[in-house]
Amino acid sequence: MAGPKTTLMQRTQAAIRAYNADRARLVREAAASGGPEAAAALEEEFQALCNAAFALQRAALKRNHRRYGALLAEAGEGVLEARRLMDEGATFLAVLDGMGKAVTLLGRALLLLGK
Amino acid sequence: MTARLRVAGLRVPVGCAGMLAVALAVSGCATGAARMADARAAQDAQGALDAALSSYETLRTVAADHAYQQGYLRVVMSPEPDAVDFTAVADAAMDDLLDARSRACRQVREAAVQLRLLCEDRAAAAQSYAAAVEAMRGYSADQAATAEFRKLAAALPGDLTAARQARRIERLRVALDRAAAELAALWEQERPTWESYVETVYINQYAAGLLSLRLANFDEKELARQVNDPYRLPVKAGLFKLQRVREAAQSAAKIRTKLRQTSEAFERVAATHPDNRE
Secondary structure, three states, X not given: OOOHHHXXXXXXXXXXXXXXXXXXXXXXXXXXXXXXXXXXXXXXXXXXXXXXXXXXXXXXXXXXXXXXXXXXXXXXXXXXXXXXXXXXXXXXXXXXXXXXXXXXXXXHHHHHOXX | OOOEEEEOOEEEEHHHHHHOOOOOOOOOOOOHHHHHHHHHHXXXXXXXXXXXXXXXXXXXXXHHHHHHHHHHHHHHHOOOOOOXXXXXXXXXXXXXXXXXXXXXXXXXXXXXXXXXXXHHOHHHHHHHHHHHHHHHHHHHOOOOXXXXXXXXXXXXXXXXXXXXXXXXXXXXXXXXXXHXXXXXXXXXXXXXXXXXXXXXXXXXXXXXXXOOOOHHHOOHHHHHHHOOOOOOHHHHHHHHHHHHHHHHHHHHXXXXXXXXXXXXXXXXXXXXXXXXXO
């Protein structure tokens, strides 16, 4: 069974793929609904998710972090929820909110991982 | 319970390190045949470390590709493409990690080079020995070196006296064997993460984004010019994306091949280790 770090990485990658698969529609919808600022906010949240994926890979290259399993699991749940919203074709606002929560949880985990 | 050693903060099985150990005979350079075998083994070790260094240099280029690709996607997706900040993309740089690994590989490579020279040119043996010991001590100060290796390096005499030449060369060889085995084990431990990094940049974060583009994202006249195949515009849009995705997949495959070749170079060295010879 995959450890929490592997699971978190897999879920983060899956969320990135899901956003990318629908990226053009989500950005278009954000622009139509909230203007260029909303589209930019959505894309920046996505870049934060991408940053988290790289930070997880850096952490894997640095050391094992067995102590933070619970936090990683919590972050994993947040990312899973963001991906569910993308898969269900949710509105850009719901996707933005979901990605924001996931990125916050990932940030907390990465702080403890000593990124 | 499997015994493990620590390499750069990672725990790797000792058996794995042993299997990947660099082939350097333990009999010293006393005879011509032994000298030739040792020189060849040192050359193999040098080849594996060259391959690792080349892989690390290639991995260094990935971040620049990522910055361009994500900037490209930000521009083509944006409702204000001429105003978008295409530099505001995730940071894929791994420079600090790559620097540390390259530095360790270079030090051990230098020791392998000097050991080969020592076996090939006895007139310059004392000079080569001193240079090899210096390289080993350099690696010893590196965070990649284990405590066990540090003990081996600390016990290496600094000069090559005529009376105890064979014994000192043997100790140097054992230390080099250990250092290279540690780097080989580290390489194998980390290769899946490097593979994942390449997949993330070229496929997950870039190629997958291209797939979401629709005909509305393209300039139809320009698209018709770019794609020569005799199909309707929606098909041309699909074919254009196919071409870009293929280019990204080829870039990723090229890097993965390099990573695999480095593993193979370490495996070749392990296969000629005295413990693994038929």
